[in-house]
Amino acid sequence: MRYFRWFVLTAVALAAVACRPEPQQFALRLDTDSYSFRVTADQLPPRAREQTKYTIVVSDRETKQPIEGGEGRMFASNAGPDDPDRRTVWDGLAAAEQVGTYTANMSFVTAGNWAMALEFRRDSTSPLERVDWRQDIRPEAPAFPGDTGT
Numbered sequence: 001m002r003y004f005r006w007f008v009l010t011a012v013a014l015a016a017v018a019c020r021p022e023p024q025q026f027a028l029r030l031d032t033d034s035y036s037f038r039v040t041a042d043q044l045p046p047r048a049r050e051q052t053k054y055t056i057v058v059s060d061r062e063t064k065q066p067i068e069g070g071e072g073r074m075f076a077s078n079a080g081p082d083d084p085d086r087r088t089v090w091d092g093l094a095a096a097e098q099v100g101t102y103t104a105n106m107s108f109v110t111a112g113n114w115a116m117a118l119e120f121r122r123d124s125t126s127p128l129e130r131v132d133w134r135q136d137i138r139p140e141a142p143a144f145p146g147d148t149g150t
Contacts, residue, residue: 066100
């Protein structure tokens with residue numbers, strides 16, 4: 001009987017550990033006058049010269065309802081407008097399977113601090129609304145183990 005009780009307690013503990021939720025993914029929360037955005041990326045911070053998939057969940061700021069059929073784009077620049085080394089990347093938002101969810105793929109050409117922006121509208125009759133933030137981009141990954149990049 002004593003071993004049975006120990007077995008049951010162990011089984012319950014293992015079941016509790018197995019049922020815990022997945023680690024929560026970092027989400028950047030941004031708002032405009034009309035929309036709330038939740039932006040996540042498949043890797044944070046992103047690496048230079050690697051494609052990063054951003055997932056953007058858009059909801060109405062007042063009703064909290066997801067926005068379907070919207071239009072928008074994500075874009076980023078690594079320097080000021082007068083800098084000769086300025087690079088800009090962008091991608092249009094594509095609707096994902098989940099309601100109110102869109103994706104964009106970005107590939108940053110250099111490491112450093114990038115100015116990011118997201119523009120979105122509910123439909124073609126609505127004005128574009130924009131949010132801005134800064135994103136650190138890590139150096140590109142080594143080509144092979146031991147590669148020093150020189």
